[in-house]
Amino acid sequence: MSTPGSVRSGDAARYTPTSGTVGAGGAPATPPISRKRTRIFRWEGIIPLFVGLAFLVCAWLVFGDRVLRGTIAEAGTKALGTQLDIAGLALHPLSSSIELRGIAVADPFDRTRNLFEVRGLRVQLEAEPLLQKKLVVKSIAITDVTTGTKRATPATAVTGPGFAPAMLTAMQRFAQQFNVPLLSLTPLDTLKSLVLDPTSLKSVQTALAVAHQVDSTKQALETGYAALRLQQTIDSSRAVVARLQGTNVRTLGIDGARRAIADVRAASARVDSARRRVDALLTTARTGVDALQAGVGAIDAARRDDYAFARGLLKLPSFEGPDLGSAIFGHVTIEKFQQAVYWTELARQYAPPGLLPRESPGPKRLRRAGTTIHFAAARAYPRFWLQRADVNVAVTSGALAGTYAIAARDVTTDPAIVQRPTLFAMRRVATGTSVDSLRVLGSLDHTTPRIRETITANAAGVALPTIAIPGLPYRMDGGRGTSELRLALDGEQISGRWSLRSAHVTWKADSVKRALNTMESLVARVLTGVNQLDFTADITGTLANPRLAVHSNLDRQLSDRLRAVAGEEVAKAEARVRAQVDKIVDEKSAPVKVRVAELRADAEKRVADARTRLDEEKRKLDDRLKALTSGAITLPKLPGA
C-alpha cells in the first residue's frame, strides 16, 4: 500500500538530502535519477476510500436515524415556536419514506400541555425532489392522536432570533392591545368622595401645555411685529412727503420732478412691502392662535378621559352591557383569537407569496451558521409540498376523543409555484362522549401579493370551556352546546366572530370561599340564576389595531339588574366625581382660555392698527404724487388695501 506523496516501491526517492559524499569533480555520488513521468492517479487509494465509505455507511446505519431525529426535532421546534419531541424515527431509503413514532407538539400558549400527540406518522416522499433537498409528500398516514395531554415535564420555552419566538412575542403584544375592562364590584357603601391630584388629570396637563404655548406664540408674535420695521417705513415715507411739500414740476425742474416721482414710488414700494409683511404676520398670528384654540378644545376632550380616570379610581361598576361582557369573557376571547392569528401568521411566514429568494438561518454547527438563501423557480418543485392528504385520525383520549376525517390539499411553502391556495378540512365522523359534530374548513390563499386566509370551525354538542368569572369566586361551566369560530384575514385586515350557545350552563363556586360584598352578592345571584348562554365576540380592525366587541345574554341581564338596584347610587357618585373634575379643570383652564382670547384680540388689533397707519401713509404719498404730476400719475393699489 502507498501513501500519497510517496514514490513507488523500487523507484529511487527523488528527495535525497546531501550527505557530504560527493564524487570526483563535485558530481553527486548517487546514481542519476531517471526522469520517469509522475503518474497523476493513485488507484490504490480507492481501496481505503471504499473502506472509509463503508465505515460511513455503517455509521449512518447505526446513528443516522438518531441524527435525523434530532435534526427534525430541532428544526420543527424552531419552525413551530414550541417544543417538538420525537421518540423514534425509521428511515426507509429504498421506498423513500420516513416513519416517526411518539410525536408530541407542546402547546405554545401552555407549556405544561401538549397540543397533540401522535403515536405514529408515516410519510411517503417523492424521490427526485429529495435530490434538490425538497420534500414532496405523496401520501401520509397518521395513527392514534391524543390532544391536550398533560406533559410529564414542561416544555422548554423557545427563545432566540427565530421567527416563531418572535411571532409568539408579537402575539402577546397583539393580545395586550385590547383594553379589557375590569369587572369592578366595589360595594356601594364604600363610594366616598375622592381626593384627586390635579397633576394626574389629562385636561390639567393639557391646560398647562396650552399655557406654555400661549407664551411661545405671544413671544413669536412680538418678534414678528418688531420685524415689520413699521416705524422706520412710516418715518421714511413721512420724510419723502415732507420734502416734497409745496413743490411742483416748475420748482423742481424736469430732472428734479423725475427724481421726486422715483422717490415717491420707492417710498410707496416700501410701504407696500411693509403692508405685505403685516398681512403675512396676520396669517401667522391666526395660525398660531387657531392652534391654541385647538389646544383649548383638547382640554375639553381630555376632560372626558379624566371623568373615566376619576371614575376608575372610585372603582365604580360599569353597567354598560359591552363593558360587562368584555370584563367577563374578554380574556378567554382574546386567547381564542390570539391562537388563531398565531397559526395564520405562522403560515404567512412559511408560505409567503412570490418567488423572491428567501433567507433563513443556516444549519446549527460549531462553525458560524450563516444564512441559507432559498431560490425558487417557477418551473421547479416547491421546497415543501403536501399535494393531497386524506387521513382518518383516531383521537383516542382527551376532550376531543373520536374519529376525524382530515383532508388537506396543496400545503406548500411556495404557493407561487403551486398556484393554488392551500385548502384544509376536518370533519368528525363518529360521535363520542364530548363532541357530537365538528367541522373545520380553511383556506390560505398566498398565490398573489394580496394574501387571504379564512378559517371556520363549527362544533355542536361540544363541552364548552369553563370560564372563571373575574373578581368573583365562581366558574361558569358552559355544559354542552355549540361553538362557532370564524376568522378572516385579508392582508392586515382582520375580521372574526366567536360564538357560544348553550342551554345547560351551571355555576360552580371556587373551593376557596370568601365573604362577598353587597355588589358581588348581587352579581353572583344574577349570574347563578342564568342557565342559558348566548355569547358572541366580534373582532374587527387591523392586526396592528384590532377592536373587540363582546355581547352575551349574561351581560344584558347583569346590566339591567345592576341598573335597577344600584344605578341611582352609582349615578350620584359619578356626578360627584364629574363635579370634582370640573372644578379642578376649570380652575386651571379658565385663565388659559382668557389668555388665548386676549392674545387673539391683541394680535388682530395690532395688525389692524399697522394696516391703518400704512394705508394712511400710502394715501399721503399718492396725494403728493398727484399734486406733483397734476393727477397724471397715481400709485398702484395693493389688493385688499
Added chain:
Amino acid sequence: MLTLLKLLRSLIKTLHSDGSPGQIAAGVALGAALGLTPIMNAHNLIVFMLLTVLNVSFAAGMFAWAVFVPVGFLLDPVFDRVGHALLVATPALRPLWTTWDNVPGLALTNFNNTVVLGSVVVWLLLFVPLYVATAYGVVRYRATLGERVRQSRFYKALHASQLYNVYAWFRP
C-alpha cells in the same frame, strides 16, 4: 499539547517524506478546503476523494486540514460576507443560483449557504497561491534546514518511534 506535538511530527514527516514539493503543495492546497470550509458538505467529500486517489501528499493534506481549521473559524465572518455578496447582493448571479438550487444533486452542495459558498470561493482563490507558496517553502526548507533537522535528536527519536513504524508501514 499532544495535538501540537502530533502536528509538528506530521509536519516534519511530511517535509522529510519522499514526496516532491509539488505533491506536498497540492496536498496542502487540497487539505486547506477541509479546514477552511464547513466539513459536513458534499464538496469536502470530493476533496477527500481527490486527496486519496490523486498522487498528492495525503499527510500534507491532513496536516493542512488541522492547520486551517482555526483559520476557518477565524475567517467565518469574512466567508459570510463573501457568500452574502455573491448570493444576495449580486442580482446578476441570481439566475445561476436559482438554477443551481433547483438542479438535482447540485442543491445538495449547500452552496446556497453564505458561509459554505463564501469559504469555498475563498479556498478556490487561495488554491494557487497556497500551492506556489508551499512548493517554494518545501524547496527552501529542504535546501537549508532539512539536513540539520534530519541530524537532530528529535528527528531520530521520531524516526525510531513505534508510531513512525506504523507511519512507515503506509509509506510507499
